[in-house]
Amino acid sequence: MNAAHDPAAPPELFTWEFATDPYPAYAWLREHAPVHRTRLPSGVEAWLVTRYADARQALADQRLSKNPAHHDEPAHAKGKTGIPGERKAELMTHLLNIDPPDHTRLRRLVSKAFTPRRVAEFAPRVQELTDRLIDGFATKGEADLIHEFAFPLPIYAICDMLGVPAEDQDDFRDWAGQMIRHGGGPRGGVARAVKRMRAYLVDLIHRKREDLGDDLISGLIRASDHGEHLTENEAAAMAFILLFAGFETTVNLIGNGVYALLGNPGERARLQASLAAGETGLLATGVEELLRYDGPVELATWRFATEPLTVGGQRIEPGDPVLVVLAAADRDPERFDDPDTLDLGRSDNQHLGYGHGIHYCLGAPLARLEGQTALATLLTRLPDLRLAADPDELRWRGGLIMRGLRTLPVEFTPEKADATSPL
Numbered sequence: 294m295n296a297a298h299d300p301a302a303p304p305e306l307f308t309w310e311f312a313t314d315p316y317p318a319y320a321w322l323r324e325h326a327p328v329h330r331t332r333l334p335s336g337v338e339a340w341l342v343t344r345y346a347d348a349r350q351a352l353a354d355q356r357l358s359k360n361p362a363h364h365d366e367p368a369h370a371k372g373k374t375g376i377p378g379e380r381k382a383e384l385m386t387h388l389l390n391i392d393p394p395d396h397t398r399l400r401r402l403v404s405k406a407f408t409p410r411r412v413a414e415f416a417p418r419v420q421e422l423t424d425r426l427i428d429g430f431a432t433k434g435e436a437d438l439i440h441e442f443a444f445p446l447p448i449y450a451i452c453d454m455l456g457v458p459a460e461d462q463d464d465f466r467d468w469a470g471q472m473i474r475h476g477g478g479p480r481g482g483v484a485r486a487v488k489r490m491r492a493y494l495v496d497l498i499h500r501k502r503e504d505l506g507d508d509l510i511s512g513l514i515r516a517s518d519h520g521e522h523l524t525e526n527e528a529a530a531m532a533f534i535l536l537f538a539g540f541e542t543t544v545n546l547i548g549n550g551v552y553a554l555l556g557n558p559g560e561r562a563r564l565q566a567s568l569a570a571g572e573t574g575l576l577a578t579g580v581e582e583l584l585r586y587d588g589p590v591e592l593a594t595w596r597f598a599t600e601p602l603t604v605g606g607q608r609i610e611p612g613d614p615v616l617v618v619l620a621a622a623d624r625d626p627e628r629f630d631d632p633d634t635l636d637l638g639r640s641d642n643q644h645l646g647y648g649h650g651i652h653y654c655l656g657a658p659l660a661r662l663e664g665q666t667a668l669a670t671l672l673t674r675l676p677d678l679r680l681a682a683d684p685d686e687l688r689w690r691g692g693l694i695m696r697g698l699r700t701l702p703v704e705f706t707p708e709k710a711d712a713t714s715p716l
């Protein structure tokens with residue numbers, strides 16, 4: 294929102310300026326039009342829900358379906374809206390696009406793999422990956438933290454968890470790169486990458502059937518072989534959503550998180566002092582605060598009214614798309630004291646960065662593990678990390694759902710070659 298904005302008129306949304314700092318526009322909407330109908334850049338009209346209380350209610354409201362078939366103008370008729378159902382790809386019948394009872398059945402199958410206890414077993418591997426990636430640039434004195442660190446870490450972590458063999462993981466890195474570069478929009482590069490990923494996943498499921506391991510894909514195959522009614526397509530879609538939901542989000546948790554810390558030197562110093570003292574409490578509350586303050590998921594995924602309902606006093610008609618603006622809700626002064634201030638020790642912090650209700654982020658324990666490991670290791674190994682660009686020159690990705698930087702150039706005192714991890 295520019296300085297000359299007329300306070301009586303709604304701010305302009307979805308411009309480059311808005312992508313850089315959407316928070317003033319969200320503050321305006323929360324105050325003046327908390328449930329606001331807008332035309333998205335794709336041409337689709339949707340309701341934006343910006344207050345915390347309304348957002349929580351909408352996220353848990355079963356009258357808001359996740360199934361795009363409930364959209365009054367079926368998106369696939371147009372083919373270019375960015376709504377998931379428009380590409381009739383089989384991989385799209387996953388957790389984020391389905392309702393109970395299918396959602397309940399499929400989520401139960403994978404939830405065991407994501408309990409905090411199971412995820413904690415994965416901690417040494419995440420630490421090893423983190424160290425290896427930092428080894429790759431620590432002696433150079435400069436890096437693009439998105440490209441060299443935030444981007445590969447979650448891809449390798451999820452591939453390991455799923456059971457994608459090490460020799461195939463770079464293919465995943467390439468496909469994921471194509472998906473993220475095109476901002477998740479319905480362009481050719483994305484469709485091609487998704488197609489390759491699906492072909493690979495279906496083939497991998499066949500191969501694993503012959504040689505089951507203790508990875509997640511083997512677990513899904515066992516479940517389907519034991520009468521859990523999981524079709525092969527559902528197994529492939531599940532693997533895909535785990536990759537897709539767990540990848541760009543974590544990239545942005547690390548990217549937005551480091552950026553926020555670099556812009557708040559007092560909080561960063563507080564965290565570094567606490568890490569140096571061997572404490573982990575501030576790291577844990579700090580990662581939650583970074584999710585609240587500038588989280589990776591700006592808008593929750595699409596929801597569609599299945600019957601008339603009222604949100605924040607606004608009537609919503611059946612078929613209307615509803616987008617809950619998590620980034621706006623998490624800065625609502627009605628819910629958070631001093632919401633525009635980063636306070637890593639914030640204790641009353643029930644943010645919506647992982648969503649709420651039955652679609653609450655399944656991977657939250659893994660995301661926490663990756664976020665905490667990445668930030669703690671970076672700040673400990675490269676203690677004088679600093680931004681190597683003017684903040685005004687940094688570019689944010691223009692996609693609708695996610696909020697994240699395209700690049701994050703940093704510099705630091707290089708590690709001596711013999712100080713790096715032997716891994």
Ligand code: HEM
Nearest residue numbers: 388389538539542543546593594647648652654655656660
């Ligand atoms: C910091 C990182 C992450 C953030 C901020 C995040 C955020 C979210 C949010 C907001 C939702 C709900 C969306 C909605 O209701 O519209 C969600 C759902 C989901 N997330 Fe995450 N996520 C993260 C990492 C991960 C990871 C690492 C995984 C798994 C590997 C994962 C898997 C999922 C899945 C499967 C769902 C769908 C759950 C369902 O529909 O039942 N996420 N996530």
